[in-house]
Amino acid sequence: MAKAEKKKAFKDWFDRAAARTLAAQVHAVWPSFDVGTFEKRATKGLSKLELKGRVQQFSDALAAGLPDDIPKALGILTDSLPPGRPDSEDITDGFVQWPVGQFIADHGLPHFEASMHAMIELTQRLTSEFAVRPFVEHRPEETFARLLSLTSHENLHVRRWCSEGVRPRLPWGTVIKPLVEDPSPIWPILDALQNDPERYVQRSVANTLGDIAKDHPEDAVRWAKACVKQGGPDQMWMAKHGLRGPIKAGHVGALAVIGFHPPKGVTATLRAKPKTVHIGESVELLATLSSSHGRKQSLLVDYVVHYVGKSKARAGKTFKWTTLELPARGEAELAKRHSMKVTTIRALYPGKHRVELMVGGQVLAETAFTLKPAK
Numbered sequence: 001m002a003k004a005e006k007k008k009a010f011k012d013w014f015d016r017a018a019a020r021t022l023a024a025q026v027h028a029v030w031p032s033f034d035v036g037t038f039e040k041r042a043t044k045g046l047s048k049l050e051l052k053g054r055v056q057q058f059s060d061a062l063a064a065g066l067p068d069d070i071p072k073a074l075g076i077l078t079d080s081l082p083p084g085r086p087d088s089e090d091i092t093d094g095f096v097q098w099p100v101g102q103f104i105a106d107h108g109l110p111h112f113e114a115s116m117h118a119m120i121e122l123t124q125r126l127t128s129e130f131a132v133r134p135f136v137e138h139r140p141e142e143t144f145a146r147l148l149s150l151t152s153h154e155n156l157h158v159r160r161w162c163s164e165g166v167r168p169r170l171p172w173g174t175v176i177k178p179l180v181e182d183p184s185p186i187w188p189i190l191d192a193l194q195n196d197p198e199r200y201v202q203r204s205v206a207n208t209l210g211d212i213a214k215d216h217p218e219d220a221v222r223w224a225k226a227c228v229k230q231g232g233p234d235q236m237w238m239a240k241h242g243l244r245g246p247i248k249a250g251h252v253g254a255l256a257v258i259g260f261h262p263p264k265g266v267t268a269t270l271r272a273k274p275k276t277v278h279i280g281e282s283v284e285l286l287a288t289l290s291s292s293h294g295r296k297q298s299l300l301v302d303y304v305v306h307y308v309g310k311s312k313a314r315a316g317k318t319f320k321w322t323t324l325e326l327p328a329r330g331e332a333e334l335a336k337r338h339s340m341k342v343t344t345i346r347a348l349y350p351g352k353h354r355v356e357l358m359v360g361g362q363v364l365a366e367t368a369f370t371l372k373p374a375k
Contacts, residue, residue: 011049011051011054013095013096014046014051014055014058014095014098015043015046016039018058018095018096019038019039019042019058019061020035020039021096022038022042022058022062022096022097022099023039025080025081025082026038026062026065026066026077026080029076029079029080030066030076030080033065037064037065038061038062038065041057041060041064041065042058042061055098055099058099059099059103059106061099062077062099062100063103063106063107070107071111071114073107074103074104074108074114074115074118075114075118077118078117081097081121081125082094082097082125083125084121084124084125085124085125094125094126097122098126100118100122101119101122101126101127101128101130101131102130102131104118104119104122104131105130105131105133105134108131108135109138112135112139112142115131115135119132119161120150120153120158120161123158123160123161124155124157127164128161129161129165129170129173130170132147132161132166133170133173133174136165136166136176136179137174137176137178140178140185144166144185144188144189147161147162147165148162148188148189148192151189151192151193152192156196156198156200156201159196159198159201160201160204162189162192162193163186163189163193163204163205163207163208164204166179166185166186166189166208167207167208167211168180168183168186168211168215169211169214170211180215181215183212183215183219186208186212187223189208190205190208190209190223194231194235194238195231195234195235197234199234202234202238203241205238205242206237206238206239206241207241207242209239209243210242210244213242213243213245213254214245217245217246217251217254218253220242220243221243221251221253221254221257224238224242224243224254224257225253225256225257227239228257236258239257239258243258247300248302249318249361250302250361250362252360252361255300255361258300259298260298260299260300260360261297262360262361262362263297263299263359263360263362264291264293264297265291265292265293266289266291266292266293266299266364267289267290267292267364268287268288268289268290268357268364268365269287269365270286270287270303270355270356270357270365270366271285271286272285272286272367272368272369273285273286274369275369275370276369276370276371276372277369277370278340278372278374279341279342279348279350279371279373279374280340280341280342280374280375281340282337282338282339282340283337283338283340283369284335284336284337285303285334285335285336285338286333286334286335287333287334287335287336287357287365288331288333288334289324289326289331289332289333289334289359289364290330290331291326291327291328291329291330291331293328293329294328295328296325296326296328297325297326298323298324299323299324299326299359299360300323300359301321301322301323301334301357301358301359302318302319302320302321302359303318303319303321303336303355303358304316304317304318304319304355304356304358304363305319305338305353305354305355306353306354306355306356307346307348307349307353308348308350308352308353309349310347310349316356318358321334340371348371350370350371350372350373351370352368352370353368353369353370353371354367355368355369
């Protein structure tokens with residue numbers, strides 16, 4: 001049997017071949033660009049650099065080989081970009097353009113119009129969500145005004161960029177502290193995009209809402225509630241996705257937005273079977289919910305595992321269980337198998353693990369089991 005091909009490390013997208021590709025596209029529109037010198041600068045000591053270091057070195061090599069006139073340099077880079085991508089998800093071939101965005105972030109701030117034009121073009125090939133962040137932070141008024149005007153752009157990548165670029169806690173991006181403290185400049189952009197027909201754009205709106213919810217859950221719930229009230233299935237999807245943090249935490253307001261309310265007249269029991277398991281095995285959780293209320297209830301049921309830490313208890317981890325319709329004065333029995341295998345994101349340690357049953361954001365029952373070393 002042939003060995004499976006080793007997956008290419010993300011940082012290795014920026015290699016000698018990528019340097020040649022980038023150099024060739026710039027040289028094609030500006031023949032004065034020294035391809036050989038760029039390649040040497042971009043790839044010097046490359047094996048010792050991680051992803052961000054490689055992108056930065058490629059960008060620095062571009063800066064060294066392009067004109068000192070930044071608007072002219074931005075024009076060359078914009079003209080050098082390959083055709084825009086027609087679909088919304090496949091950007092693998094566009095990764096080589098990432099240093100162009102880094103160049104804009106590093107050198108474009110004093111040149112707003114040229115930089116905006118370059119970012120609008122770049123985001124249709126890869127993304128400009130990282131490039132725009134210095135502008136969001138240091139030139140907020142004109143940047144937010146321009147992004148708001150672009151929320152009706154015909155290109156879905158540009159519309160997505162309007163919300164993705166202003167995420168306060170964008171993964172891999174710098175945290176924009178002013179927006180963490182006060183997200184109010186973001187709301188007009190989300191308002192403008194909440195009816196966008198593309199799920200690709202909707203996902204960005206939801207992710208931006210999720211960022212805000214980490215620091216301002218009440219504000220995020222308020223926006224989501226208004227969005228759902230005036231919308232349809234897409235707006236509900238954005239609310240659910242954007243509020244997934246507060247929903248997991250049992251935030252009553254967030255649960256109400258998606259149609260779940262605190263249980264009325266509900267009692268519950270929870271037990272673990274067996275009471276002792278070994279690392280690598282599973283534990284079965286068995287719950288019973290009983291209602292004394294005179295009407296049926298739609299309930300969201302989660303469970304929280306309080307893992308034993310290496311030296312101290314960890315914060316509980318919430319897991320989805322189910323949603324159900326509990327009949328008036330009725331009863332429901334639930335079973336869930338929970339794996340206690342070690343994963344790449346979670347180490348396991350022997351000891352007593354507490355489990356809570358959370359219904360509609362309220363803890364109604366708890367149990368515990370003992371985890372022992374692997375057999």
